[in-house]
Amino acid sequence: MPHRQNIELSMPLQAAFLPIATGCVEQSVQAYGMGRAEAMHLALAVEEVYSFLAARTSTDQRLKLLCRNGGYYAEVVCRFPQHALPVGAFNITSTVSSEDEESLAEMGLLLAARTVDQLGISAENGEMKIHFVKNKNYPSVREQIADFVSQGGFREVEPETELLKQFACRVTAKYGAQAPSFFTFPGKVADMVACGEYGAVLLADGKGNVGAGMLWRRGHKLAEAFGPYILCDQAQLAIRSLEACLQKMARTSLVCMVVQDPTPDMPPGYFELLAQDGSVLYRQLEEDNGTTSYAHPEFVDFLRTGYQQLYLPREVHPVEHQGENLSPCSAFAAQMNRPARRVTLTAIWVGKDAAALLLEHVRALKQEGFTEIQFHLDTGVAEQAMLGPALSAAGFIPQWILPWGGRGDLLVLTYREGEAL
Amino acid sequence: MSHPFPPLDTLVPSHIQKIEPYIPSKPDDVLRQMFGCPVIYRLNNNENALGPSPKAIEAIQAMDPVQAAVYPSGDAYHLRQKLAERFGHSPDSFIVGNGANEVIAFVIKAFCQEGDNIITTDKTFAVYEWVAEFSGYEARLVPLAADFGYDDEAMLAAIDARTKIVFICNPNNPTGTYWNETRLRNFLDRVDGRQIVVVDEAYSEFVDAPDFPNGMDLMREYPNLLVFRTFSKMFALAALRIGFLAGQEKIVDVIRRTCVVYSVNSLAQQAAIASLLDAEEHVLRTRRMVSEARGFLEAELNRLGLSYISGQGNYMVIRLPMSDTLAYRKLMRKGIMVRSMTGFRFPNHIRVTLGTLPVMEKLAEALKNILTV
Numbered sequence: 001m002p003h004r005q006n007i008e009l010s011m012p013l014q015a016a017f018l019p020i021a022t023g024c025v026e027q028s029v030q031a032y033g034m035g036r037a038e039a040m041h042l043a044l045a046v047e048e049v050y051s052f053l054a055a056r057t058s059t060d061q062r063l064k065l066l067c068r069n070g071g072y073y074a075e076v077v078c079r080f081p082q083h084a085l086p087v088g089a090f091n092i093t094s095t096v097s098s099e100d101e102e103s104l105a106e107m108g109l110l111l112a113a114r115t116v117d118q119l120g121i122s123a124e125n126g127e128m129k130i131h132f133v134k135n136k137n138y139p140s141v142r143e144q145i146a147d148f149v150s151q152g153g154f155r156e157v158e159p160e161t162e163l164l165k166q167f168a169c170r171v172t173a174k175y176g177a178q179a180p181s182f183f184t185f186p187g188k189v190a191d192m193v194a195c196g197e198y199g200a201v202l203l204a205d206g207k208g209n210v211g212a213g214m215l216w217r218r219g220h221k222l223a224e225a226f227g228p229y230i231l232c233d234q235a236q237l238a239i240r241s242l243e244a245c246l247q248k249m250a251r252t253s254l255v256c257m258v259v260q261d262p263t264p265d266m267p268p269g270y271f272e273l274l275a276q277d278g279s280v281l282y283r284q285l286e287e288d289n290g291t292t293s294y295a296h297p298e299f300v301d302f303l304r305t306g307y308q309q310l311y312l313p314r315e316v317h318p319v320e321h322q323g324e325n326l327s328p329c330s331a332f333a334a335q336m337n338r339p340a341r342r343v344t345l346t347a348i349w350v351g352k353d354a355a356a357l358l359l360e361h362v363r364a365l366k367q368e369g370f371t372e373i374q375f376h377l378d379t380g381v382a383e384q385a386m387l388g389p390a391l392s393a394a395g396f397i398p399q400w401i402l403p404w405g406g407r408g409d410l411l412v413l414t415y416r417e418g419e420a421l
Numbered sequence: 422m423s424h425p426f427p428p429l430d431t432l433v434p435s436h437i438q439k440i441e442p443y444i445p446s447k448p449d450d451v452l453r454q455m456f457g458c459p460v461i462y463r464l465n466n467n468e469n470a471l472g473p474s475p476k477a478i479e480a481i482q483a484m485d486p487v488q489a490a491v492y493p494s495g496d497a498y499h500l501r502q503k504l505a506e507r508f509g510h511s512p513d514s515f516i517v518g519n520g521a522n523e524v525i526a527f528v529i530k531a532f533c534q535e536g537d538n539i540i541t542t543d544k545t546f547a548v549y550e551w552v553a554e555f556s557g558y559e560a561r562l563v564p565l566a567a568d569f570g571y572d573d574e575a576m577l578a579a580i581d582a583r584t585k586i587v588f589i590c591n592p593n594n595p596t597g598t599y600w601n602e603t604r605l606r607n608f609l610d611r612v613d614g615r616q617i618v619v620v621d622e623a624y625s626e627f628v629d630a631p632d633f634p635n636g637m638d639l640m641r642e643y644p645n646l647l648v649f650r651t652f653s654k655m656f657a658l659a660a661l662r663i664g665f666l667a668g669q670e671k672i673v674d675v676i677r678r679t680c681v682v683y684s685v686n687s688l689a690q691q692a693a694i695a696s697l698l699d700a701e702e703h704v705l706r707t708r709r710m711v712s713e714a715r716g717f718l719e720a721e722l723n724r725l726g727l728s729y730i731s732g733q734g735n736y737m738v739i740r741l742p743m744s745d746t747l748a749y750r751k752l753m754r755k756g757i758m759v760r761s762m763t764g765f766r767f768p769n770h771i772r773v774t775l776g777t778l779p780v781m782e783k784l785a786e787a788l789k790n791i792l793t794v
Contacts, residue, residue, distance in 0.1 A: 125426045246768040251547060253441035269742045270769060284746035285763050289447045290455040311750035313455035 005032065007067040013080065015054045021065055022047050028067035029074040029134070038134045041115040042076050045132045048112035049078050053085060071195025072188050073117070073135045082128045121331060121348045138185040145169040148209040150232040156244055159200035159213075161190040167202055167210045170231040178263060180226055181339070189215070199223075201244040203237050212237035214245045221255040221404045230265045238265045246270075249285050255404045256284045272310065275400045275412075282402070288312060293379035293409055294319045296388020299398055303379070303411065306401045314409070319385035326386075327351040332361055342372040350383045355390035362394050362415055373415035380408020436557045443551065446758075458756035462780050465760040467594070467624070467736050469657035470776030471710060473692065474703035477658065480695035484688050493687040496680075497665075500690050503697050504665065508637045513670045516677060517693075519684040521623055521651040521664030526552050528647060528666065530679040532585040532617055533558045540579050541588040542571060544596065544766050546621065549588040569730055570598035573608050580616060587612065590621045591636075592628055595765055595772045597732020602634035614645045617672070622648055623664075624734040626655035626704050627711060633733070637667060644669045647676075652689075654735065655707060656696040661689035711735045714775035721785035725792065735775045738762065742792070745771050751791040757784055 007028045011017045022043040029039035050063060057080075064079040113119050118133035145166065157163060165186035172183045182188055192198040193215070202213040211234060214227035228241040249257060258274070259266065259281040271281035290313035295303050297318045307314045331349040336342075343365050347354075365373055375396050378384050396413035403409045430438075446452065449461050473481070494500075497517035505512040518524035529539065529552050538559035541549040550560040561579050566572040571589060580587065589608075592599040600608070605620070612618055620636040636648035651664035663685055666676070696703070715731060722729050722739060730738040741748050745761040748771055752759055762770035773784060 243768055246763055247543070247766040250764050250766045250768075251550070270744055272744060272747055283744050287446065287746060287749050287761050289444075289452060311747065311754055313452075313750070313753070315455070 005069045007065075009065040010062055011065070012059065013050070013054045013057050013061045013063050014059055015051070018047065018050050018054065021050050021063070024065060025067060025076050029076075032067075032069040032074050034074050034134070034136050038074065038136065042074060042132055042134045044115050045112040046076055046078060049085070049130060053080055057081065069195075070133070070197070072138075072191040073133050076132045078130045078132075079127050082123050082126050085128065085130075119333065136188070136191070138188040138191075140184045141169050141172050141186060145173055148207075148232070150209070150211060150234055151205060151207075152234065153206050154203040154211045154234065154237055154240075156240075157202050157204045159193050159202050161194070163202050163204060163208070163210055164190040164193055164200060166208075167200075167213050167229075167231075170210060171213075171227075171229045174231055175229060175263065177339075178261070179229070192217075199245075199248055201241055201248065203241060203244075212241045214241045216245060216249070216257065218252075218254065221253070222402075223249055223254045223257040225257050225259045227259075227263070228265050228267075229263065235265070239267045242267060242270060246283075246285070254285050255288075256282065258282050258402065258405070274402060280400070280402070284403070288403070290314060291380070291408055292317050294382040294385040295379055295411070296320060296385045298388045298392055299377075299385075299411060302398045303401065310401065310403065312401075312403055312409075317382075319382050321386045328353065330354040330357050332357065334361070334365070336370070340372070341370050343370045343374070345373065345375045347377070347381075347384050347387060350386060354387055355393055358387075358390050358394040375413045375415070376402075376405065377411040377413060378406035378408060379411055380406055434557065437555060440555050452753070452758070453756075456750075456753040456756075458754060460756050461753075461758050462756055462776075462783060463758050464774040464776065464780070464784060465758045465772075466659070467654055467734070467772075467774045468659055469655060469707055469735065470774070470780065471657065471703075471707055473657045474696050474699045476695040476699040477656065477692045480691045481688060484691060488687060491687070492683055493685060493690055495682040497685050497690050497693075500665075500694050503694050504667070507697055508667065510637070510640075510667060511670060514640075514673055515665050515667050516673060516680060517663065517665045517685050517690070518680075520653060520662040521621070521649050521666075522548050522552075523662075523681070523684060524649060524664060524666040525549060525619075526556075527676050527679050528586060528617070528619060529553055529556055529558065531676040537583045537585045538581070539586045539588065540576055540584055542576075542590075542593075544569070544593075545588075545590045546594045546623075547764070549619075549621075565593075565596065565598075568598065569593075569596035569732075571600060573600070573604065577608070577611055580612070584616050586617045586619060588619045588621060590623070591634070592624050592733035594624060594734060595736060595738050595760075595762065595767070596730050597734045597736065597738075599628065599630070599633060599733055601630075601632035602639075603632075605634045605636075605639065609639070609643045609646060612645065614643070617645050617647060618643070619647045619649060619666075623651045623654055625650070627708060627735050628733040629708060630733065640668055644672060647672065652693045652696060655704060656693070656700070658689065658692050658696065661686070661692055663689040663693050707735075710777060711775045713778055714781045717778060717781050718773070718775065718785065721781075721788075725785075725789060727788070730770075736772050737775060738767065738770050738772050739788075740770050743769065745769050748791060751794075752787055755783075755787040755790065757787045759784075 009024050011020055025046050026039045026043040029042055061081055066077040068075040116132040117135045120131035122129050168183045168186040168189040171179045193200045199216050202210050204210045211232040212230050214225055216223045216225040228238045230238055261279055262281050271283045274280040274282045292315045293303055294317050300316050300318055303316050328351055330351040330353050333346045333348050335344045375391060391413055395415050397416050398411055398413050400412050401409050402412055453461055500517055501512040501515045504515045525548050538561050539553045540561045542565050543562040544565050553560040563572060563575045563579050622636055640646045640648055647666055647668040649666050653659035728740045745763055749761040760772040762772055
């Protein structure tokens with residue numbers, strides 16, 4: 001989506017200016033074509049953060065607000081002085097006690113985290129950034145799309161809106177729950193590609209029937225691909241789709257791609273297996289000439305063996321907490337897939353309370369019915385290595401490595417009942 | 422005192438924000454350590470395994486270290502005189518650069534402005550595309566034809582009023598395909614002087630096909646033709662970074678306005694001059710080596726059941742039944758460094774440099790090994 005639709009605001013952190021912040025968010029998000037309800041949710045999240053900060057920071061501090069149209073979502077970024085806000089309040093495990101005044105004050109932050117679809121926290125150059133994301137609502141596939149008789153003559157076509165919508169309908173009709181749920185929202189698929197966050201390859205015949213295609217989400221270094229989906233009787237379109245997809249990814253900032261739960265249409269000989277059960281296919285897009293992986297001594301052997309098996313050049317650097325100062329609070333992000341009862345945890349902030357907080361997360365997620373809990377540990381971030389003992393103590397076991405899945409490689413751990421130390 | 426960090430999102434132009442820096446491979450000593458191999462055979466950059474010619478080696482050894490304190494000739498004066506004698510043009514028809522990459526940048530800077538485009542192909546030397554894009558110009562990528570050669574009709578069709586330069590890599594890196602003189606003339610005739618046509622002849626000295634065109638001769642007839650050559654490949658001076666462009670004086674005069682002078686060091690200039698003194702013997706020896714290597718490797722690949730693209734130049738492209746980037750890592754463990762070709766938009770292919778027979782034997786053995794393990 002055009003950068004020129006960004007709305008930026010810088011204002012003093014004083015309660016009197018709060019309506020300017022919330023009004024800006026509300027109106028910007030609606031101007032991006034989203035509903036009033038979504039706009040109000042984002043405005044509420046900003047209101048809670050703003051109010052909390054305004055009550056606790058000196059009057060000369062400022063908040064910078066950025067509203068961004070993501071096409072299929074709206075994002076609001078709040079930037080303010082680091083350490084002005086307790087990041088622990090954003091954890092899914094946060095609770096509020098009515099006995100405790102400070103706790104009550106944090107209730108707003110908890111609400112802020114709950115009103116949005118995604119939350120991110122980062123810090124850089126003395127500034128903290130909180131990203132709130134609210135997804136746009138789309139109608140789902142309404143009716144079955146008719147099959148077509150293939151006459152051949154498929155060629156790569158520009159992924160225009162109507163072709164993408166047709167593709168999504170056909171994928172939903174043929175693959176059902178095997179395909180990601182976003183395919184059931186054709187308009188969303190079209191917007192995902194139009195905004196540039198997703199790429200697509202479509203092969204269509206002369207009559208505009210989409211016979212095959214792939215979709216991928218562009219991450220920082222890693223692309224997650226979906227497909228190839230073959231929607232007619234021409235199996236060879238799988239190789240054409242995949243090779244076209246790889247060619248489009250070449251000479252971009254992407255370093256590698258991953259396909260989770262591949263369909264039977266995936267042609268052999270293009271990928272490496274990461275997870276032993278074959279559920280994760282991986283491929284690098286350029287030559288890997290090595291990096292350093294930070295790991296707690298508990299995981300060093302696992303990583304070295306894994307790197308050997310993957311022929312990956314890595315220097316594994318052991319990291320332990322040796323009494324240095326840590327932030328009091330930790331924060332973990334939880335990405336949930338409720339239909340699959342799967343959740344993925346990542347560290348956004350590593351603090352002194354990591355071990356206890358991790359245990360709380362596991363307990364809360366189990367209570368919510370999640371049966372598969374993964375933790376993605378970024379070996380490119382030295383401080384995350386310090387989570388080693390906390391992860392083991394909570395029952396997480398290293399399973400496989402996703403090279404370049406984060407700033408460095410991701411060590412994927414899964415929670416096993418009864419493994420907690 | 423800490424100063425505010427500059428606002429990169431507003432300072433950096435949008436076309437630069439979209440680009441990731443090219444990260445070259447690490448030095449051999451680091452790679453040896455990371456991949457755990459005692460030696461590395463470099464078959465990734467199409468270097469000449471025979472090294473520089475005897476005269477060039479003499480010139481390099483004769484360089485007086487004290488001269489390192491003195492600036493080089495800013496425009497490679499003596500080398501341009503020698504090039505003029507060799508190719509029968511005036512010295513002002515040549516611009517020498519810090520490798521051919523630098524002269525690509527000179528040409529794009531000289532002719533393109535906002536809204537312009539250049540034309541190249543999807544599977545060729547990447548630098549034309551990169552320089553255009555990080556300079557803010559569109560690079561139109563015309564797909565190669567089914568025979569892996571340049572598709573002249575499609576390239577002509579891609580030209581519009583904002584097209585300034587068409588790049589033709591002849592022979593093409595990595596496919597080794599080439600346009601013969603008739604085809605190149607026909608293309609130049611149809612362009613009819615409306616655009617600058619660059620013929621990159623980086624690998625021309627490796628070609629022994631009789632119908633291969635000599636751009637140095639054709640530029641007399643076609644004022645819009647520029648020819649690139651390099652001392653990095655056949656003449657094995659890659660470490661010294663020296664290449665040049667040639668064209669009619671009037672065109673070259675325009676390009677010279679965008680040149681960074683003093684960018685080519687004295688040692689490179691002296692070695693390049695010396696290379697020209699015994700070029701004929703050096704070219705013949707190298708062609709012999711490449712021909713033997715090609716014959717050997719083609720036979721081995723046939724035995725292994727691997728398909729390949731083998732044309733002109735000191736390289737071949739091999740199709741593998743596995744990810745090329747995995748093959749790269751597996752081969753690196755065995756000390757063989759190849760070029761994985763996903764980045765050239767050839768997934769599951771590798772490009773290998775054709776070098777000495779003992780190294781080709783090691784490559785064949787390593788390929789056999791990674792396909793079976």
